Amino acid sequence: MTRTNEERTVVLGERVRLRPMEPSDAEALWRWNSDPEVMRWMSDGYRQTLARTVERFSQREPNRYEDVLYGVECLDDEMLVGLVRLHGAEPETGIAEIDVYIGEKQYWGRGLATDAMRTMCRYGFEQMRLHKITLTVVTENRSAHHVYSKLGFVEEGRLRQVFRRDGRWHDMYLMGLLEGELR
């Protein structure tokens, strides 16, 4: 069955469409998580088989207020290129945490992470009535830090030696964005 763009759209940005992840997306996720360059500044845990990733993915709880995971699709060619996740939201506090990554490296530098973040933050503030969105980023992850700063996130703290990679400890910035600050 061919679906229209409207049916497939959950949240539309200028360059990306955010949509729920399908079980068939597990292979792409597994591939991204196996790429050391993509995972350079991300927590990767223990490697899992593709079969285990598929199984975990199919057992994932449905999207809900506390945990919204969307695939990032490039509007130009409808390719699934990464994901964005808004999690830990509580109606009592109106605070949630955001994660993003673009796993298809050939799509880096095309403004997709910026648009995916902006679109997801707008969704959080406007649809979910959030007051604040936070994130953490390794201080050396210059491109990610640049994207977040461009969107209006500000550094609120520096977590010393909380990320270990290649035998070295790295600091992380805690960053935050209040409603009304999104650029």
Ligand SMILES: CC(C)(COP(=O)(O)OP(=O)(O)OC[C@H]1O[C@@H](n2cnc3c(N)ncnc32)[C@H](O)[C@@H]1OP(=O)(O)O)[C@@H](O)C(=O)NCCC(=O)NCCS
């Ligand atoms: C970081 C990441 C999300 C950026 O995605 P992207 O789609 O390439 O981002 P965009 O194209 O929207 O923007 C990248 C920006 O970083 C800038 N940039 C690239 N390398 C940079 C560097 N070394 N220092 C400073 N800025 C840099 C680009 O110039 C661009 O800014 P501009 O639009 O103002 O010119 C992507 O590279 C990624 O997923 N990396 C692996 C996973 C990861 O690190 N995720 C973040 C975890 S906190």
